[in-house]
Amino acid sequence: MPAIEIRDLRKSFGKLEVLRGIDLSVETGEVVCVIGPSGSGKSTLLRCVNLLEEPSSGSVHVDGVEVTDPDCDIDAVRRRIGMVFQQFNLFGHLRVRENLTIAQRRVLRRSRAEAERIATENLHRVGLAEKAHAYPAQLSGGQQQRVAIARALAMDPRLMLFDEPTSALDPELVGEVLAVMRSLAAEGMTMLVVTHEMSFAREVASRVVFMDGGTVVESGPPEEVFGSPREARTREFLHRVL
Numbered sequence: 001m002p003a004i005e006i007r008d009l010r011k012s013f014g015k016l017e018v019l020r021g022i023d024l025s026v027e028t029g030e031v032v033c034v035i036g037p038s039g040s041g042k043s044t045l046l047r048c049v050n051l052l053e054e055p056s057s058g059s060v061h062v063d064g065v066e067v068t069d070p071d072c073d074i075d076a077v078r079r080r081i082g083m084v085f086q087q088f089n090l091f092g093h094l095r096v097r098e099n100l101t102i103a104q105r106r107v108l109r110r111s112r113a114e115a116e117r118i119a120t121e122n123l124h125r126v127g128l129a130e131k132a133h134a135y136p137a138q139l140s141g142g143q144q145q146r147v148a149i150a151r152a153l154a155m156d157p158r159l160m161l162f163d164e165p166t167s168a169l170d171p172e173l174v175g176e177v178l179a180v181m182r183s184l185a186a187e188g189m190t191m192l193v194v195t196h197e198m199s200f201a202r203e204v205a206s207r208v209v210f211m212d213g214g215t216v217v218e219s220g221p222p223e224e225v226f227g228s229p230r231e232a233r234t235r236e237f238l239h240r241v242l
Ligand code: ADP
Pocket: 013, 016, 018, 036, 037, 038, 039, 040, 041, 042, 043, 044, 045
């Protein structure tokens, strides 16, 4: 059973059809990187997986549960999905440790002691244990994004969605966030990653998906998509970004 299975997914905003029949599955343990021009529907696709956007038609299954079924307990599914955005979305008025404990306590009903233990564990995982008492504004962008990843991990997600997690960062801070993502991938985390970091996609992805105009134009192992793209649109895009 795939971790994510998307079938003939369509999404319109008014008359604008943004996703035009997407088929995509992600196996457990796979790292799938989605690349493509701005406006091609990558964020919308990711947001349809945890129903931050409601698909117009088609189906999405997460671990065998159909999230597009109106009877689905979407909160239960969302609990299993970690999401990391371009903007880190940390709670600015809370210290790092509280950023990591609040959802554990409110959503997973963990005790304060357990939530704090798991927070510490996950701050270690992203190399920021010493920042537990800092406020987000006291951290660099790269550190804030690593906190956001640790916060998602503290919820024990079955899979992680990343939407351009390094796009808002100064260039010198990109590497530390990608390093954390690489180690997650090496640990076997299932990941669906929208990214402009072609070298990351090339080295870490099990599969690369090129989207354009709301469709999957081409997908395959990174060495194929980057090394010998079949479609003209893929070649043009890669020519522009590489
Ligand atoms: P990408 O992430 O590939 O840049 P998006 O999924 O963000 O693309 O957007 C795809 C298209 O959908 C764009 O034309 C965008 O303007 C439009 N769009 C995205 N979200 C909304 C929304 N909530 N309402 C109306 N249009 C939207």
